[in-house]
Amino acid sequence: MKRILLYIVVIFSVISSCKKDDSTIFQQSPDERLNEALTKYQAQLSGAQNGWKAVLFPAGGGSYSFYFKFSDSNRVRMFSDFDSTTATTLKESSYRLKAIQQPSLIFDTYSYIHLLSDPNENVVVRSIVNQGAVGVGLVSDYEFYFDSTTTDTIKLVGRFNGSKAVLTRATAQEATAYNSGQLAAGLNINKILTYFKRLTVGSQQFDIQVKPVDHTITFTYLGANGVLQTFTTGYYLILGGITLLNPLTVGTLTITGFNNMQWNATTETITTTVSNTVSTISGIVVPVKVDIGAPKRWWDFAVANGNDYWFSGKGFHVNGVDDAYGLAGLRSGTNTYYYLVYWPSYDPGNDFFGPIFLNAAQTGLTLQYGTGPNTPTYTTDGRAIFTQLYTYGTHPATGPAALTRAKLYNASGYYFVQTGATTYDMVSASDGKAWVTWQW
Amino acid sequence: MKIFKIFFCFLLLVEITSCKKEDALGNVDNITGLGGDLWVKGPIDRWIFDSLTVPYNTAVKYKYDQFELKLNSTLVPMKEEFVIPVLSAIKKVWIETYSAETNANFMKKYGNKFFILVGSGNYDLATGAVNLGTTSEDGTKIVMYQLNYFKTRATPGYVPSDSMVAKEVFKTIEHEFAHVLHRNVLYPFTFTQVSSSLYTSDWTNVSFAEAYAEGFVTNYAMSQADDDFAEMVSFMLTQGKTAFDAFVNGINYTGTTANGTTAVVAKQRLRLKESIIVGYFKQSWNIDFYSLQARTRNAMNALLK
Numbered sequence: 001m002k003r004i005l006l007y008i009v010v011i012f013s014v015i016s017s018c019k020k021d022d023s024t025i026f027q028q029s030p031d032e033r034l035n036e037a038l039t040k041y042q043a044q045l046s047g048a049q050n051g052w053k054a055v056l057f058p059a060g061g062g063s064y065s066f067y068f069k070f071s072d073s074n075r076v077r078m079f080s081d082f083d084s085t086t087a088t089t090l091k092e093s094s095y096r097l098k099a100i101q102q103p104s105l106i107f108d109t110y111s112y113i114h115l116l117s118d119p120n121e122n123v124v125v126r127s128i129v130n131q132g133a134v135g136v137g138l139v140s141d142y143e144f145y146f147d148s149t150t151t152d153t154i155k156l157v158g159r160f161n162g163s164k165a166v167l168t169r170a171t172a173q174e175a176t177a178y179n180s181g182q183l184a185a186g187l188n189i190n191k192i193l194t195y196f197k198r199l200t201v202g203s204q205q206f207d208i209q210v211k212p213v214d215h216t217i218t219f220t221y222l223g224a225n226g227v228l229q230t231f232t233t234g235y236y237l238i239l240g241g242i243t244l245l246n247p248l249t250v251g252t253l254t255i256t257g258f259n260n261m262q263w264n265a266t267t268e269t270i271t272t273t274v275s276n277t278v279s280t281i282s283g284i285v286v287p288v289k290v291d292i293g294a295p296k297r298w299w300d301f302a303v304a305n306g307n308d309y310w311f312s313g314k315g316f317h318v319n320g321v322d323d324a325y326g327l328a329g330l331r332s333g334t335n336t337y338y339y340l341v342y343w344p345s346y347d348p349g350n351d352f353f354g355p356i357f358l359n360a361a362q363t364g365l366t367l368q369y370g371t372g373p374n375t376p377t378y379t380t381d382g383r384a385i386f387t388q389l390y391t392y393g394t395h396p397a398t399g400p401a402a403l404t405r406a407k408l409y410n411a412s413g414y415y416f417v418q419t420g421a422t423t424y425d426m427v428s429a430s431d432g433k434a435w436v437t438w439q440w
Numbered sequence: 441m442k443i444f445k446i447f448f449c450f451l452l453l454v455e456i457t458s459c460k461k462e463d464a465l466g467n468v469d470n471i472t473g474l475g476g477d478l479w480v481k482g483p484i485d486r487w488i489f490d491s492l493t494v495p496y497n498t499a500v501k502y503k504y505d506q507f508e509l510k511l512n513s514t515l516v517p518m519k520e521e522f523v524i525p526v527l528s529a530i531k532k533v534w535i536e537t538y539s540a541e542t543n544a545n546f547m548k549k550y551g552n553k554f555f556i557l558v559g560s561g562n563y564d565l566a567t568g569a570v571n572l573g574t575t576s577e578d579g580t581k582i583v584m585y586q587l588n589y590f591k592t593r594a595t596p597g598y599v600p601s602d603s604m605v606a607k608e609v610f611k612t613i614e615h616e617f618a619h620v621l622h623r624n625v626l627y628p629f630t631f632t633q634v635s636s637s638l639y640t641s642d643w644t645n646v647s648f649a650e651a652y653a654e655g656f657v658t659n660y661a662m663s664q665a666d667d668d669f670a671e672m673v674s675f676m677l678t679q680g681k682t683a684f685d686a687f688v689n690g691i692n693y694t695g696t697t698a699n700g701t702t703a704v705v706a707k708q709r710l711r712l713k714e715s716i717i718v719g720y721f722k723q724s725w726n727i728d729f730y731s732l733q734a735r736t737r738n739a740m741n742a743l744l745k
Contacts, residue, residue, distance in 0.1 A: 007448060034472045073480035093520060094503060096479050099472040108503035110519040110559050110588060119514040119560050124604045125589040135563030136514050143506065160506075160514075 037103045041146055044154065045097075045105070046072040050175035052154070052167040055236055058116055059161035060132065060139025062215045063245055065236040066113065067170065067178045070095065079183050080112035081237035083212075087184040102145035104159060116140035131213045139163075177239045186237040187212075188263040188270055193320045194283030194432035195417075195425065201279040204253055207288050208281070210235075219248055219255075220288055228289045241272060285432035287415070294416035295384035298424045298438070299376060302344040309343035309352070310424070310438040315400075316407050318434040325403040327355060332368040334360035340404065342438065350374055350389045353408055355401055369393030371405045377413075383429050385413035407434060477505070484523050492527065496535060496548055500527060502557045509583065510562060518559045519588050526557065526590050529606060529743055534613050537735040541727050550620055552613070554581040559588035579620040584609055592743045603744040610740060611674050618673035619666065625724040631716045632665040634709050638699060639664050653697050655709030657687075672713055680737030681730060684714075 026033060045052070051069035058064070067079040076095045080086040093111035098104050107113050117140045118129035132138040141158025144165060148155045154167040170178070189197065189210050199206040199219075207220040218232040234245040235257070243257035258281075259273040269282040302308055318324035330337035335357035346352035354370025372390030379385065386408050396402050412430035419425055422440035481489075484502065492498040501508060504517035535547050562585045590609065591602040638654050640646070643662040651659040661671035676684050688710050693703050721729040 010448065029470075031470045031472055035470060038472065075480075075482075094479070094482075096477060096503070098477060106504060107517075108505075109517050114516045114559075117514065118516050119563055121561050121586065121589065123561060124608065125561075125586060127589060135565050137516075139514075142516070143504075 034099050034103065037146075038097050038099060041103055041105070041149070041154075042072070042097055044149065044151075045070040048169050050170040050172050051178075053170045053174060053178075053238075054165055054167045056113070056116070056140065056165045057163060058138050058140035059158065059163045060136075061234075062138065063234045063236040064116060064215065065183070065238060067175075067183065068167065069175075076107065076111070078112050079178055080115070081183055081186070082112055082115050084184055084187050086112045086115070087187065087237065088181040090179070100145070100159070104143060104145045105156060106144075107142040113140075113142050117142055141165075174239060182239045183237055185240045185261045185263075186235075186242040186258070188261055189242075189281065190320075191263055192268060192270070192281065192283040194285065195427040195435050196284050196287045196432055197281055198284040198288075199274070199279060199281050201253060201255070201274045201277050204250060205288055207284075217242070217244065221250065222288055224251060283432060285429060287417075290382035290415060291418065292380070292382035294382065294418055294424070295376060295414070296378050297418070298416050298426075299344045299384070301422075301440075302342075305440075307345060308440075309341040309346075310440060311339045311341045311356075312436050312438055313339050314437070315340045315404055316434055316436055318407070320433075324434075325400040325407075327400045327404065330355055330357075330400045332357050335366055335368060336360075338365055340436070345375070347372065347390075351376075352392065353386075353405070354392065354395075355404075367392070369395045369401070371395060371408070373408065379413065383413035383415055384426075385411070477503075479503070484520060487524055488527065491531065496551055498551060498553050498555065500555045500557065504558075505556075508556045508581075509558065513562050513564070514560075515562060515585075516559045516588070518557050522559075522587055522590050523557065525592060525594065526584075526587050526609065527555075529590075529592060530555075530609065530613060532743065533610050533736060533739045534617065537732060537739055538617075538727075540735060541732045542725070550617075550624065552580060552582050552616055552620060556581065556583040557587050558583065558585045561586040579616070579623055582613065582616050584612060593745070600745065606744055607678065607740075610678050610736075614674035614677045614736070615670045618670040621673075621725065622666065622669055625720075627669055627720045627724075628716055631669060631713060631720075634712050634716070635662075635668060636665075638662060639668070650697070652687075652691055653693060653703070653706055654699060654701050655691075655706035655713075657710070668713070669717070672717055676714065676717070676729075677733055677736045678740065681733055 028036070048070070051067060054066040054068055056064050056066060065081045069077045071077075074094055074096050075092055077090050077092045079088070079090060091111050093107065094109040095105065095107050098106055115129055116138045119137045120129055120132065120134045121127040122134045130138050139161050141161050141163040143159040144156035144163075145159055146154065147157045152169040156165040156167065158164070189208075190212065196207050197209070199208050205221065209218045209220075211217070215234055215236060216232055217235045218230060220228065220230050223229040229250075231248050233248070235242050236245075237243075238257065238259075241258040241261045244255065248255045253275055255274055257274075258279075261270050261272045263270055267282070269280050272279055272281060298310070302310060314323040315327040316324050327337055327340060332355075338356050338358040341352070341354065341356050343352035350372040351374075352367075352370050353373055354367070357366050357368055358364075359366050370392040371388055372392060373386045374389045376384040376386055388409055395405065407428075410428060410430050412428070414426045415429055417425045417427060419437075424438045426436045426438060428434040479485075488500045488502075492500060500523075502518050502520075502523045504515075509515060535551060538551075539547050586605050586608070589605045591598050592606055595602065635655060638656075640662055643651075643659050646659040646662055648659055651657075651662055654662070656662050656668065656671070657675040658671050661668040679687065688707055691703050691706050691710075696702050718729040721727040721732070
């Protein structure tokens with residue numbers, strides 16, 4: 001009996017052991033398939049006669065657009081919406097395809113795409129390329145693996161940070177438009193120098209604020225019930241305009257972006273097509289809805305919180321220029337400029353406005369001179385008007401401090417916009433082109 | 441029963457022999473990336489091949505390759521327009537000066553063979569430190585950072601204070617090459633005795649001023665005798681004799697350090713280490729160190745002053 005069992009086992013093992021079928025699921029070896037994939041991607045990338053338009057979404061946030069034209073000899077030329085230079089000047093660099101863990105596309109010498117990844121420098125060399133932290137940059141990528149492809153679309157994922165990128169095959173017209181610098185059209189918005197910019201689409205009005213640093217745009221408007229609404233979304237530049245990451249819907253109007261943006265230098269306005277309607281963007285002084293209580297709230301906050309002061313590093317931004325009066329270079333004897341302050345109720349009955357200096361030993365702050373405004377007058381339309389009561393020390397009659405003082409006493413006064421719990425922007429009511437950002 | 445047994449043995453034999461499953465290896469020529477990355481060669485690649493690879497058997501990677509670098513650092517590749525200026529400066533200051541003091545084969549035999557170029561600094565987010573030039577692997581590979589800011593007199597708008605990155609590059613190379621030299625012929629034992637009680641793994645917590653006061657050229661030189669040697673050689677070559685003498689003579693504090701060193705002792709240590717190094721270069725390599733020092737400094741001045 002035992003023996004029969006043994007024979008059975010042996011017979012079965014003979015039958016089953018000799019299976020020689022080692023065919024795999026795939027017809028070809030992994031290397032052959034890898035080579036095939038790389039060849040296919042190479043042919044697709046460099047085979048696009050008119051190049052690729054691309055949107056890169058860094059893992060650190062934001063969205064940036066590119067135009068790539070790949071050659072079949074490891075060279076790539078690109079535009080980017082990073083700034084006005086990168087949008088209009090074609091730059092050539094190197095790329096290669098490589099089998100790493102997945103078939104990957106590597107931009108392997110420096111070009112516009114690396115501006116987002118650049119870690120910035122603050123040792124030996126000081127160089128701030130983007131607004132990201134030193135050592136990190138904007139947490140973007142320049143090595144990507146192929147996620148999925150169709151004939152006209154390539155989806156990429158960053159290998160280091162996991163940023164996403166989508167490449168779309170460009171048409172001949174689009175290639176021509178990129179090469180004629182039309183990616184820069186959306187940057188025209190910064191040519192309007194006022195704090196508030198008014199977008200008018202039909203009868204609907206919006207105040208828009210564009211922040212090029214983190215590629216966001218904020219719409220402020222009155223909703224159907226007359227209540228002030230704000231909507232913030234990311235954007236990236238496209239040919240002739242801007243595309244919003246998330247559309248804004250107000251009643252029957254849906255805004256997905258601005259097209260055909262045309263700058264009119266005479267009127268300092270932009271004509272654009274929004275939701276198939278010809279619209280305008282123009283500089284304005286008075287916002288859609290003034291925050292009437294803001295000036296007093298700003299003043300009271302300082303008094304209520306230890307009677308301390310508001311400060312601003314750069315002072316007045318005027319006509320598109322930060323620190324327009326050159327406070328950064330201000331000196332008083334051996335003391336150097338530290339920041340500009342507004343000190344409500346500095347003395348009974350009047351405030352203090354002027355520069356605060358760092359002493360020569362860099363150990364303490366010192367007041368040298370300043371102007372003493374009356375407690376501001378609050379108008380019913382939401383402005384604060386400053387008038388001079390007193391002068392502290394020997395105030396210079398010319399130079400940065402004098403210009404800053406004269407600007408404060410502008411007879412039209414200032415609107416205030418609360419931008420955070422303890423941050424206010426003080427915006428000139430005379431032309432809207434000057435403002436100070438107050439911090440606590 | 442016998443026939444059964446024979447059949448059984450036959451079955452066993454069949455089973456043993458039948459299962460040989462030897463497969464062909466496949467086409468090994470087809471393995472992707474075997475033999476390194478390939479790309480269409482451009483003018484930079486040809487310059488490197490003609491100027492460094494053919495004469496000195498030296499390879500340079502200026503195209504980004506993450507696997508040569510720290511895997512968790514945010515780095516960016518080089519700007520192409522800087523590659524040739526960086527490499528030709530290295531050639532002038534390092535390869536050509538040693539060659540002039542020795543013979544045509546010296547640098548071919550001993551020179552570091554593999555350079556990796558990186559555009560940005562290498563920030564360590566944990567410590568906040570930045571690594572500007574370094575990481576040598578067994579005297580072969582040298583990685584250099586922050587080269588997108590490399591400037592020489594040829595750079596438009598150059599001012600002398602722009603020379604910082606270039607100086608770091610030269611210091612790094614001279615340091616790493618000094619390691620190559622002492623790994624081939626060790627420096628005299630007397631060198632390790634000069635500062636033997638002061639080497640510490642805690643050198644990162646020592647300031648430069650404290651290191652000077654103990655008779656070292658940098659705090660890194662305090663890590664171990666090998667690095668003391670490499671830092672001394674690098675410092676003396678890149679600073680030049682005049683500046684080195686001024687540096688030594690400038691150590692003039694009163695009293696003693698925590699380790700009981702006086703300024704006089706610190707100076708003596710530096711001078712002793714200097715003389716050992718000069719002797720070592722002469723005896724082991726037949727190199728006139730002061731002549732090499734003058735050449736190196738002149739080559740740097742030509743580029744940076």
